[in-house]
Amino acid sequence: MSAIDDLPPLREVIASHGLSARKALGQNFLLDLNLTAKIARQAGDLRGTDVLEVGPGPGGLTRGLLSEGARRVLAVEKDPRCLPALAEIAAAYPGRLEVIEGDALAINALERLTPPIAICANLPYNVGTELLVRWLTPPSWPPVWDSLTLMFQKEVAERIVAQPGSKAYGRLAILAQWRCDVQIAMHLPPEAFTPPPKVSSAVVHLRALPEPRFDADAKTLERVVAAGFNQRRKMLRASLKSLSPQIEDHLVAVGIAPTERAEQVSVEGFCALARRLA
Incomplete structure (x- = not known):
């Protein structure tokens, strides 16, 4: 038994x-x-x-x-x-x-x-x-x-x-x-x-959760996160350059230092960047 x-x-x-x-x-x-x-x-x-x-x-x-x-x-x-x-x-x-x-x-x-x-x-x-x-x-x-x-x-x-x-x-x-x-x-x-x-x-x-924690388009967010972590040792201004020629301006606008790396950015930060890029 x-x-x-x-x-x-x-x-x-x-x-x-x-x-x-x-x-x-x-x-x-x-x-x-x-x-x-x-x-x-x-x-x-x-x-x-x-x-x-x-x-x-x-x-x-x-x-x-x-x-x-x-x-x-x-x-x-x-x-x-x-x-x-x-x-x-x-x-x-x-x-x-x-x-x-x-x-x-x-x-x-x-x-x-x-x-x-x-x-x-x-x-x-x-x-x-x-x-x-x-x-x-x-x-x-x-x-x-x-x-x-x-x-x-x-x-x-x-x-x-x-x-x-x-x-x-x-x-x-x-x-x-x-x-x-x-x-x-x-x-x-x-x-x-x-x-x-x-x-x-x-x-x-x-x-x-009933709704995502922060507003963002799912596909844009995935694209931003993938680009950041595919080259996680690089600064974001370099790893995300393929997403926009003005990526440094976009990062600064949402409060992220272009010299940060992906692992330093919160979920909220990535969502804010995804919203701006969308």
Whole structure:
């Protein structure tokens, strides 16, 4: 008996289905069901909420989400070996778990869910950042989801919450903090996983703001931020020169010294510059 439901412990599930983690799929399994339930709780009150999970593997976090009261979980799994184990969970929670076999990068799973929607996942390392960027850049804002509760390598998590002036601060921080409240909710050591990865992990919680924190056109902002951080060692008057011949005048007009570098400029500063350039 496990601590959160009547299904077998995950070690037994993995052994009975032959589910050794595959490096090519970025798999590292969490076997402690009390820990997966704790991660699920970081997403907030899930009662009455549809949840999207990417890369459920043998279903540790899936069981945590269901035991914490998620109205419905839609799990997208690329590894067909995991489907029988997930089917057993679906049988134990009738009508509350749907599993789609496929690549999360190729499937628009969100259109299959009913708001309110939360996304909660121990993301495969090899696609985590790309999925986050997609969720943060929908065609219109606010997005269909209310919150993201996602596990990343610690280094990526620190980039999401980084503040100006730090080495970790960059495009990911601006993209996330422009439209969301962000925080690191949990840290997990390598030994929490099977097999243990070479790096520590962290769970990041992002809650969508009703409107972006500062007014700016999304495409213009992305262009300005990309230009600044693609040459982050250069002063802004040089790294942003391709955007406008009068870039120094524009920088001064919005209160940014042309000699500053991208990592010194706040989200508000980048938005002000984007508005002026637009």
